[in-house]
Amino acid sequence: MRTTGRAKPHPHDDAPDTAAAFERLAALPQGPQRTALRDELVRAWLPMAERIAGRFRGRGEAYEDLCQVAALGLVKAVDGYDPVRGHAFEAYAVPTVTGEIKRHFRDHLWTLHVPRRVQDLRNRVRRATKELAQTTPGRSPTVAEIAAWAQLTESEVRTGMEALDCFSALSLDAEVTGSDGFRLGDGLGGPDPGYDVVVDRVTVMPCLHRLPEREQTILYLRFFHGMTQQGIADRLGVSQMHVSRLLTRCCAQLREEVLTPEETATREETATREDVLTRAR
Template sequence: MRSAGRTTQHPHDDAPDTAAAFERLSQLPEGPARRALRDELVEAWLPMAERIAVRFKGRGESLEDLYQVAALGLVKAVDHYDPSRGRAFEAYAVPTVTGEIKRHFRDHMWTLHVPRRVQDLRNRVRHAAKELAHTTPGRAPTVAEIAEYAQLSEDEVRTGMEALECFTALSLDAEMPGTDGYALADGLGGPDPSYDVVVDRVAAGPVLRALPERERTILYLRFFGGMTQSRIAQQLGISQMHVSRLLSGCCARLHEELLVVGGGHLAGAAADNPGHAPTKPRSPGEPLADVDQ
């Protein structure tokens, strides 16, 4: 590690000689002069902070955001550095900036909440796999090899490997590998609309069984068979108007009796799925919207 007290600088050196400036900063009272010197020191050491930030690229965060986090860590290092302790500023600033970046990843980059122990396992497994990759060309290191290198159990290695993918979550709209446009959301289930009519169907059972046979047949053909009123009339040998009146009377009767027994009203399931239940009953005298003209 290079000392901040050097007098000779390389043109591209990102650790300038600022020992005298920090001595002045520690003696200046709060005011414009101290703020100006502080800003000069931050600007002088900013290349070093950016160099540290580059080491963390490719981990799910943009390099521009990493620069911002590193700059924040550098400001904290400048504000808290005490030259009287005898340590070079670089020796104090590097762990401060690095810690700020790691804290950013820990607090803001995990899509899932991962315990600190698992985060530590992830870092050890990632480092071990990276080091072992140089000794196992052509293949990835095995779990046993990583465990031996990192001095972990194989179960701990597997836990760390699972945490490697926890920074980002897969979008539900993302196409699944090896499929033809099939997204993850396509495999997710949804609420079953039949649950909404379970109570109504149970309550309606005894009332439907109490209807005369012809009315039950008409309801079955209309709402379970999906037949129009004209077809029902032809099958039963009665007029369409008679079928319409019977349907209206049945629905009104069902409605009233279900209210009496506390079963609620029929849930209008026939409008969405005619094979499950009759539609919500019409009140007497209400025009029939489904009468065939």
């Protein structure tokens, strides 16, 4: 909705003269007529919102989505504008739409959640680095130079520089630069089963010491030296069947002492289920 004969020219061609329309909107009660005028004002100022959205191109968000966010900010500006204050609508709408787009970036596009203060430091450091790069050809500006330029402490500059890489993240399947097919995920550690072995050994050690010396020897030869039952029987001068019975009895005793009643019941239930399946075959 454009009118001729502006009292004061607007700085942009996409800023229509809607002062009279906003005054009518403020005087109208809630109803179809007010809704229609509100929608007309939003449509009239949409080109301005799209122009503001264009400033944020190339930052990881599609232009169409930015226009949607800008349109939402425009609707909020139309609803919140009060012509009685005497300010032009554009002066109120531009920061409202811009703030809505910045909020969208802050809340939806950061891969890592960063506090608002750190995001502001990042933006100031990035802007200062870009401006200083024109005065320090051949090298990057130092932390001290950035701090002096942006009026920040060196600690704040380092915090902002750390946040420069938080806006987006690489996939774990991405290859490391200069490597021969080495992916980022290949450098991640995993559960170490050795810790469980240490815990089990420390837990069972007092129980082993309470066994008779002959049973300790049989367990040591079987599980630490890998000897067969027949080899153990020949070494101790007993039958292989006797060694088998002693092993079974010792293992059952250790299991009963080490495991909790719940773990024992679970293992017995599992063993019973396996026996049933074996007989069913």
